[in-house]
Amino acid sequence: MSSDISGEAWGRTRLLTVVAGVAAVCVALVVGLGFAVYYALSSSSSAHSADDRPKPVPSPHPTNALGSTHRNEVAAAPMLAVDQSAADPGTPAAVPAPAITIPAGPRTGPAGINTGFPHTPQGAVGQLAAIEAAVLQNMNIATTNQIYDAWALPGGVGVAKWPLMQNVQAFLGSAQMGSQIDPTNTVVATPQGAQIKGTDGPDWTVACVLMQVRASISKDAQIGYGYCERMQWSNGRWMIAPGAPAAHAPSTWPGTEVSKKAGWLTWSGAGADN
Template sequence: MSSAAVADDEQWGRRRLVLTVAGMALAVVLLLAGLGYAVYSALSSTGPASATPTKGQQIQAAEQLPAGAARRDAIAAAAMLSVPPEASRPGKPSPKVGAGIAIPSATTVGPARVPSGFPHTPEGAIGQLAAIEATVLQSMSIERAHEVHAAWSTPGAVAAEDWELTGNIQAFLASGAGQYAGDLHTAVVTTPVGAQVKGADGADWVLACVLLDVKAQIATQARIAYGHCERMQWSPLDGGRWLIGPGPAPARAPSTWPGTDLAIEAGWKTVTPTTDQ
């Protein structure tokens, strides 16, 4: 090969490398924007929380109601702390130590290949919700979201096309980052970092909330925090498992970066895994 040809190959190699690196950088920017847009869409799809009555007052009022649908609806509708979308980004750690909550681990794989086997406890409901969220969000597939919803929801639950998790995936895919959703080098990983029980109605119904650390990676990493709540109802069928219960979607959970003052104020407890069942 002539020296001129070698020089041309080297120049093309450098240009290709520059374009590849630039493309990866753009992918990361788009990925971060896509994740942020998904959270922003979730936060902005409902109006601002009312200043009065307060969250605590609403929950206290709901807990005074007799067991049944009215109590469950009141717990679900009670407003949670209203936070701006930027609260989901990494923030200044709080000097305070927040409360912790031990979440059990899955012991089997259930319908639609979702981890299952969580105990009949409020913490078990949180664990099952986290497993459902992880399965859906890590797929970044609307079809997969529908499959999981069909296997893990009761009649009367929010429809799959109106489900918050489906909406998040739709927003992500509609953003510039959507073009990377099927890339083999793209990975979305969710880790539960916070949780809270917003309310309960007996042993078989829990309003469970999970705060996720959502990481997306294309050569480098983008991260956000995402809070999500569901009505979780125990079903004795198939050996017993927690399902998404009937009724309108709960009030939006605050998406706050874990360990910040705002996360503590929002009521998030730090998740600590446990093997005790």
């Protein structure tokens, strides 16, 4: 596996923290639980701390579209920098974060992904969660290509540089599985938090989803994984929008104080274990 993929994706140091004491073959497999956490941390300046706040983004929810400059500013604005351990299971906050209600996708769309989410920022969050969960739970190179082709508009980074594809590559490469997950193993991704980082008119949103991700081999290991994506309304559905990837989202264990501090709202609605 090339160093560029492992750097962009999950990182072996996360594995050692998450699955210490697991047998060697299991250690190789659950490297997938590191996701983009390691890359996000290594890409952040060492001067950042868990007390850092995202830089302000002008007019985060304008009614009228402002265009590409504003969109790039919203997407690139850094989010809260958190310590690597924030993604591990932790103590729940005494006062939960406010809820955000995410609608369901009532029908199956291209590449088998749920669709029909409403033309709202919350609908964009729901669509992103459906795309992300399908990629992570399938852990299949061919399926990930199909999903990206069906759901990404022209002008993006391309499937080879898509962070979710790089997560799949890192998982499969570390486990020496070939191009898809062994059927005896499972990955389950459940949305537990969300935030709407910014919008530009009614047709463009940076949607963010906080997943609780569990891999099961001979024992379970789990982390929280935050992910953001530009989303654009096109042809009656939310799709992955063109442009550079959004800044890395903070990966925190759902429901903790640091998760609240990072801006994650409690997921309410379709897909979560409420």
